[in-house]
Amino acid sequence: MAKIVPFKAVRPTRDKVCLVTCRSYEEYINAELAAQLDFNPLSFLHILKPAYSNQETVSYEKRYKQVSQKYQEFKKEFILVKDKKPAIYIHKIVTKTHSFTGIIVGTSIEDYNNDVVKKHEDILDFRVRLLKEYMNYSEFNTEPVLMTYPDNKTIENWIYNCTQKLADFEFSTTKKEIHYLWKIDDELEINWIQGIFEKTKNLYIADGHHRSEAAKLLSQENRDSKNTVKDYLLSYLISENNIKIYEFNRLIKDLNGLSKDDFLQKLNEHFIVELKNQQPFQPIEKHQFGMYLDHDFYSLILKPEHCVFETALESLDTQIIYKKILSPLLNIQDLRNDERIEYISGKQSMLEVKRKVDEGEFEIGFIMFPSNIQEIKDLADANLVMPPKSTYIEPKFRSGLVIYEL
Structure with a gap:
């Protein structure tokens, strides 16, 4: 007690x-x-x-x-x-x-x-x-x-x-x-x-x-x-x-040698990808992600067949984007120390992601849905650890x- x-x-x-x-x-x-x-x-x-x-x-x-x-x-x-x-x-x-x-x-x-x-x-x-x-x-x-x-x-x-x-x-x-x-x-x-x-x-x-x-x-x-x-x-x-x-949005400096078309094609393996053009996409629930690439917004929705999880950690959106995109496709292994990735608090406008990509400092940005207190408790109760920069509280x-x- x-x-x-x-x-x-x-x-x-x-x-x-x-x-x-x-x-x-x-x-x-x-x-x-x-x-x-x-x-x-x-x-x-x-x-x-x-x-x-x-x-x-x-x-x-x-x-x-x-x-x-x-x-x-x-x-x-x-x-x-x-x-x-x-x-x-x-x-x-x-x-x-x-x-x-x-x-x-x-x-x-x-x-x-x-x-x-x-x-x-x-x-x-x-x-x-x-x-x-x-x-x-x-x-x-x-x-x-x-x-x-x-x-x-x-x-x-x-x-x-x-x-x-x-x-x-x-x-x-x-x-x-x-x-x-x-x-x-x-x-x-x-x-x-x-x-x-x-x-x-x-x-x-x-x-x-x-x-x-x-x-x-x-x-x-x-x-x-x-x-x-x-x-x-x-x-x-x-x-x-x-x-x-609040969430932490992700900014990546390059596509790890992939062309835009190759990268989008690889995303289709795990996500339903929809081009939004200049319409910003803000996720409204878990397992949805916004993406900004080459002056266009996209929505990424995890396919239902990939929404089966064994642990509280696997179901976290920050872990999903790491396991499905950042690590295998963009070769971001160390979320804390890799110089190719930076984070923007969700307290800032999602248009800040757009601005930084448009200015050429980064090539791609990902817009996250914030975690909730129950996810934090579930991880803590299971003695699991959140990925770095998962929450701004x-x-x-x-x-x-x-x-x-x-």
């Missing part, structure tokens, strides 16, 4: 929160990043990348220690303040098109080890090691792992009642999002919601597999210590039907909003 715990979060003061919190470092283009670092001395970016201007010349260990030093400076200046009582936190994010509400807590590393917390993505060992060292030297974590739990009316009603009072934080971002945060530090109330989650059989990681594994390694290294804080993982728990899953959490000290 799932175990959750409250913790004493470090948070920006109410008057500074909109200036402190930031998106993930990688999301900023260079000009925007420079502007933030030059003109906003309160941005959490100063903590995340204190050596950004000369990163190539600074060792990882030195850089991580600089992160810790800058973090302590923010605390000494009372830009960041630690709560006096352990609490759990309700966080609501309102975007232009969606509203997400979840619970920020510590989840058990033991649950992660014992498969109470389910996984569905492969991980890169070197990235896990870097994240583990980052957390070890910085001694904090501000990027919670996004986990889902089954829809639960009791939890939904409790969240609704908690969010009727004035929020501890309410602020807007330059991306026109509104963020709310409520602190719940009443001991009886915390015990009650812990009891509800103890009846939950599994939690499912939606985003944050590398962070979870890094926290596991850190906990193992801490095994002989009395510091139990490292036995828990900063997590954002959200109802499984409250997340938004929201909500995305802002750094510096809630900090879990290690």
Whole structure:
């Protein structure tokens, strides 16, 4: 059963929160990043990348220690303040098109080890090691792992009642999002919601597999210590039907030496191929794919005789396109590292695929249908791994909003 715990979060003061919190470092283009670092001395970016201007010349260990030093400076200046009582936190994010509400807590590393917390993505060992060292030297974590739990009316009603009072934080971002945060530090109330989650059989990681594994390694290294804080993982728990899953569309730089006619002919073995000319084709259900090639759109529909699958992995559209097209026809074997393939989030218009092909950077583009939460759960329950770049999942959490000290 799932175990959750409250913790004493470090948070920006109410008057500074909109200036402190930031998106993930990688999301900023260079000009925007420079502007933030030059003109906003309160941005959490100063903590995340204190050596950004000369990163190539600074060792990882030195850089991580600089992160810790800058973090302590923010605390000494009372830009960041630690709560006096352990609490759990309700966080609501309102975007232009969606509203997400979840619970920020510590989840058990033991649950992660014992498969109470389910996984569905492969991980890169070197990235896990870097994240583990980052957390070890910085001694904090501000990027919670996004986990889902089954829809639960009791939890939904409790969240609704908690969010009727004035929020501890309410602020807007330059991306026109509104963020709310409520602190719940009443001991009886915390015990009650812990009891509800103890009846939950599994939690499912939606985003944050590398962070979870890094926290596991850190906990193992801490095994002989009395510091139990490292036995828990900063997590954002959200109802499984409250997340938004987008696809990743595929762009390929060449046809692997095939002519257009030969390639289309080979597609006919597994797909019903229909020319759409200039009419964009957006898949509306599983096993449908859009394709853009030589200034024309096509629809590809998997033939019924090929819709027989033995595992949850085989039925995934990202696996189908890999097994039927990318690997055998286009010789794309390594979906993560092959330089001939790139990915575009489904948050962007499908016409972005058209634009990149028309400009000659790529020769062909594939438009996918997004996976759903049940597919993720089926893979996790079967201990299977999704192909890389199968899903782009929201909500995305802002750094510096809630900090879990290690």
